[in-house]
Amino acid sequence: MKKVNLAVVGATGMVGRTFLKVLEEKDLPIENFYVFASKRSAGQTLTFKNKEYVVEELTEHSFDRGIDVALFSAGGSVSEKFAPIAASKGCIVIDNSSQWRMDPEVPLVVPEVNPEDIKLNKGIIANPNCSTIQAVVSLKPLADKYDIKRVVYSTYQAVSGAGMAGWKDLENGLKGEDPKKFPHPIAGNCIPHIDVFMDDGYTKEEKKMIDETKKILHNDNLKVTATTVRVPVFNSHSESINVEFNKDFDINELKETLKNAPGIVLTDDPSKDVYPLALDAAGTDEVYVGRVRRDESVDSGVNLWVVADNIRKGAATNAVQIAEIVINSMQ
Ligand code: A2P
Numbered sequence: 286m287k288k289v290n291l292a293v294v295g296a297t298g299m300v301g302r303t304f305l306k307v308l309e310e311k312d313l314p315i316e317n318f319y320v321f322a323s324k325r326s327a328g329q330t331l332t333f334k335n336k337e338y339v340v341e342e343l344t345e346h347s348f349d350r351g352i353d354v355a356l357f358s359a360g361g362s363v364s365e366k367f368a369p370i371a372a373s374k375g376c377i378v379i380d381n382s383s384q385w386r387m388d389p390e391v392p393l394v395v396p397e398v399n400p401e402d403i404k405l406n407k408g409i410i411a412n413p414n415c416s417t418i419q420a421v422v423s424l425k426p427l428a429d430k431y432d433i434k435r436v437v438y439s440t441y442q443a444v445s446g447a448g449m450a451g452w453k454d455l456e457n458g459l460k461g462e463d464p465k466k467f468p469h470p471i472a473g474n475c476i477p478h479i480d481v482f483m484d485d486g487y488t489k490e491e492k493k494m495i496d497e498t499k500k501i502l503h504n505d506n507l508k509v510t511a512t513t514v515r516v517p518v519f520n521s522h523s524e525s526i527n528v529e530f531n532k533d534f535d536i537n538e539l540k541e542t543l544k545n546a547p548g549i550v551l552t553d554d555p556s557k558d559v560y561p562l563a564l565d566a567a568g569t570d571e572v573y574v575g576r577v578r579r580d581e582s583v584d585s586g587v588n589l590w591v592v593a594d595n596i597r598k599g600a601a602t603n604a605v606q607i608a609e610i611v612i613n614s615m616q
Pocket residue numbers: 294295296297298299300301321322323324325326327343358359360363447448449450
């Protein structure tokens with residue numbers, strides 16, 4: 286198997302470190318490996334496959350050495366500037382920021398949902414928003430079978446989604462310290478505010494879920510709305526998803542459809558208190574779906590509770606799965 290040169294940009298961050306972990310676990314064929322971050326971290330070392338790698342400052346010349354694939358998670362402005370530079374040097378960028386997601390030239394990919402879009406890339410492939418990834422994994426088999434009309438998302442999102450600074454706000458908040466990252470204390474609280482507010486009263490996180498769901502499911506006519514909330518959970522996002530269909534369904538058949546779909550673990554036995562939980566999902570790559578029940582308030586609808594590790598499936602694992610497909614296509 287041909288080995289590739291692979292780089293991680295933002296390697297010292299919450300998602301960046303998980304890129305390294307997931308890359309190790311998946312054992313992709315890597316020849317040379319590079320880790321980039323800001324000037325602040327240059328010179329630090331990171332361990333990958335029992336070897337130490339020195340963190341380099343990301344510069345315009347970082348990609349002048351035949352890097353085949355780069356995983357980016359260093360924020361939107363870094364991706365805006367450096368992803369096109371990397372792509373111009375022949376590197377395929379898999380970008381975890383929101384910078385390129387809605388660009389019509391850039392595929393937005395969840396491998397269980399729309400892997401066929403990867404081949405349309407012109408050098409940049411976008412990794413969707415963490416909340417969107419787990420949602421569309423659960424919606425795709427239902428969209429194929431019952432034709433979705435409308436989706437209502439309500440999210441319960443972990444602090445790790447806001448990076449190291451978000452994690453520290455909860456850790457320190459539990460000790461009584463004031464928040465530094467969030468606008469309010471997160472310990473003992475629920476904050477209905479993720480990313481910035483827009484003029485229409487929605488937050489950007491909500492807009493991302495709405496727009497990205499339509500793009501990934503290839504359905505501009507889908508009606509989607511969302512309320513996204515930060516909760517005092519360290520890791521794993523939970524989501525209540527209300528779905529309305531154009532076709533009718535049988536609830537047992539619908540559960541069977543979810544159970545057999547790629548990437549999903551149906552976790553649904555209320556009689557034994559079994560349903561998806563953030564603590565159980567943490568550290569795994571699956572999307573857990575439970576509390577599956579008919580919405581009696583509409584002709585054809587269902588309620589789902591969907592949980593996944595937002596740093597793994599919601600970011601690093603999804604990106605590495607894309608990298609795996611890209612590398613296989615280079616063979
Ligand atoms: P650094 O650790 O040097 O600041 P998180 O979201 O968990 O805080 O992680 C953000 C990641 O993005 C870190 O690895 C951070 O590196 C990196 N990063 C931030 N700004 C830049 C930049 N200007 N150039 C390269 N990497 C950056």
